[in-house]
Amino acid sequence: MSHKVIFTDSSRLITEAAVRAGADVFIGYPITPANLLYYYASKRFPAFMAAPDEITTLQLMSGLAATGKIPVTATSFPGYALMIESINMACMMELPMVIILVQRLGPATGTATMGAQGDLGLVTGTLSGGMAIPVISVSNALDCWKLTANAVETAVTCRTPVILLTSKEEVMTLGNLDIADLPPIHPAKRKTFQSDGEYLPYDPDEDLVPPFLPVGNDRHQVRLTASTHNRKGIIQNSGKEALGNSVRLHEKILKHLPDFTEFDWDEQGKADVLVVSYGITAQAAREAVKEARGAGHQVSLLVAKTLYPVPPEYFRIMGRHERVIIAEENLTGQFRQLLFGAQCPSSVTGITSFGKMITPETITREVLDHGKSIS
């Protein structure tokens, strides 16, 4: 793209990127702070449908995906909570879709107009049984472009719902952007069943993903089901084949994890201290690291973007540092808990915040304190 500076919010970038990546229908139910996405989608998507509630939203998306569409929606916690059973269904039916979760302050209705990073525990626990659902988190405007395309491609490639995790501040704040900095996006390619032989809707290829055929096609019968099922799509309570099929849903995500792993790794020489962050707090972390380095301190930075499943690279990077500081805008440090469980190693410190953005100064202070204690 040629140079052109615009003043935009990232909802515009997410919407445009989703369409360019091949998403072709947006299902919307209004909710703050996701309404800009609804607005832009109503102008840009090839098809747009207003749903009467969020359960219907996910059911509409599933039905559309079953016919070959690539649907997208945007919501925040209250809407996501209503969607959960249907997201489980879409996973079992192996239907591609992207759910943009714009985080706001909870619990419950909380404060609709205040940003937060409080929903990571919710989204990683979406699937009953402990199966993985890809969770991709944006950390700046460029991510909103690139990672939206990544989310669509992952949904199509893996035949799964994908959660694109954002927050109010990320999708509503306006900023200047040179669109020449946005890389081209190509439509996601779908693997379809080409043979004239029998079609088993849940018979995977080597990549653990079954080739797709839409319901209603004239060539082969398609069976989709939310209940535990065999390769034919016939309900089986606890047969080996059926249970193995459910386990495959998890394994296919793990197998494809390297394909959708995204993070920024900014290593500085022999730094002992590593700052880890994601989402809206990543920008404060970037600024804090810049300040600390400007003041003569050695510090490295990991901005995690693929949050779930956790890419193994994160542990390798953290393992190279004496001190790890994980900054995120929720009460208890949900990403830290995802990485280390309930008992965090003594070398890991959390910076958390509830109801207000974490400032760069807070992170810089922590970096400097750790720098002192190490030296």
Add this chain to the structure above:
Amino acid sequence: MERVYLNEERLPFCKGCSHTTLSENTDKALQQLGIPLLDVILVTDIGCHGIIDKAFKTHTVHGLHGRSVALAMGITAGLDHPDKKVIVFIGDGGTTIGMQHLIHAAHRNFNMTVVIHNNMLYGMTGGQPSEFTPCGFKTPTLPEGATEPAADICSIVSAAGASYVERVLGIGDFSESLATAISRPGFCLVEVMEICTSYGVKSNPGMKLAKVVEEADLPVKVYADKQITGPSFKPRENTRSLLDLSPEIPVTVSHTLGHPVRIQLAGSAGERVQSAAEQFAISAIRAGLNATKKGSYPVTVGIGFSASDIIISPDEILYTGSPVPDVLIITSEDGLAYARTALDNMQTGLVFIDESLPVPDTKATLIRQPFRETAGAKEAAKYSLTYMLQREGYF
């Protein structure tokens, strides 16, 4: 009759259950219409009726309890083809939990035929009453009998605007009713009245289906016959790129700024605070600066405070929060109330405040100006930013 759409396996229902009759009637109705096997998409959900999919040779989609109509809406919209017949099997329990989906689908007239297997209780879970359990009808968990009348789904979806609606008894041959519904455009519904052989018959010995239905004042008849064509979902072609719709901001002037400046503008709803802040940020970009802008306001956007945080900087702006602004501009009483936290936090910096407002306690340098009197309430925000810029000369 020879089966065409059903396979030859024994149907998975209890002996004497009308679900078997209903499945066979559906096969017969489809045969009457001569619909190709793969033009039929059967959508089922949870309840005894839902285990039928394995017996059908059509496309089958088996979803969540009570959500089959919503799922079918997506399928019919995605197919968007009058020859593709989307048939929904749902129970009275599913209709209870998913009634909004039926009303919505009827209201919008999504092309589908919903067949309600109404056996007047939850059969799969032990015989609990549903919204469709008639007054006086007993179930294992309600041995004294229901005390309220059953919901009349045929009247409900007819009122919502459904194209074709009929209630039938689930006895004998009712394939013609099903064929009529399947052949019609729009949202069609056939409610098939049944008695659950496991729980309904045992709890209400000797009771006959026709008598139950008659006493429940649920007439067996056609409720709607309108032939309404459902909506089309043809995709739009060539919608414009959102990047093209966003105007280019060329650099036309220069700036003198050597460091970021965080500005908070606090005023009242309806006084163009957000547009003034946006214009200011765009002006900064025209001067070659980076700029961010975000708004804060109550969910009822037409009343109370309206505030905006603007950052202008010669360098890339990463963190967009403004807990302690360098410059605070207050143009109204609402703005002053909102800006209390910023006023308390500011140890240095500038506070521009409308002259009509009380003088706040602050360690920042206070500049009082008659913004509202000079420019009027609607332009006070814009004027205050212009005044501040002229004084500070950032660009």
